[in-house]
Amino acid sequence: RGEALSAASTKRLLGHMTACKTGNGRLRGQLPPELPFAHRTGTTDTTDGITAGTNDVGILTLPEKKGTVLLAAFLRKARGNMAEREAALARVGKLVFDRYMGA
Numbered sequence: 001r002g003e004a005l006s007a008a009s010t011k012r013l014l015g016h017m018t019a020c021k022t023g024n025g026r027l028r029g030q031l032p033p034e035l036p037f038a039h040r041t042g043t044t045d046t047t048d049g050i051t052a053g054t055n056d057v058g059i060l061t062l063p064e065k066k067g068t069v070l071l072a073a074f075l076r077k078a079r080g081n082m083a084e085r086e087a088a089l090a091r092v093g094k095l096v097f098d099r100y101m102g103a
Contacts, residue, residue: 014038014059016040017038017039017040017058017059018036018038020038020039020040020041022041023039023041023056023086023089025083025086025087025089025090026039026041026054026056026073026086026089026090026093027039027056027058027060027071027073027089027090027092027093028056028058028090028093029086029087029089029090029093029094030090030091030093030094030097031060031093031094031097032063035060035061035062035063035097036060036061037058037059037060037061038058038059039056039057039058039059039071040056040057040058041055041056042054042055042056043055052076052077053074053075053076053078054074054075054078054082054085054086054089055072055073055074055075056071056072056073056089056093057070057071057072057073058070058071058072059071060093060096060097062097062100062101063101064101066100066101067100069096069100071092071093071096073089073092073093075088075089
């Protein structure tokens with residue numbers, strides 16, 4: 001909404017988030033590909049083979065002027081492999097999208 005940052009900073013941050021090339025299998029994974037989704041991923045590994053965190057946060061612009069949804073999903077101490085963790089995050093994105101679109 002442009003309330004927390006200056007107009008220039010808001011534009012810059014949204015530009016970085018929109019250009020994010022990582023994590024296409026995460027929250028975005030099951031969303032319609034043409035849907036605007038500005039996001040940023042994060043992954044933190046530990047030395048014991050357990051991933052400390054697999055994350056994705058974003059701003060989902062819904063079609064049909066249904067609004068904007070802010071999403072944040074964090075998996076902590078997940079034991080699955082990366083594909084399994086990303087699939088779980090993708091399911092979250094799809095569930096949120098379906099909820100707001102009335103599916």
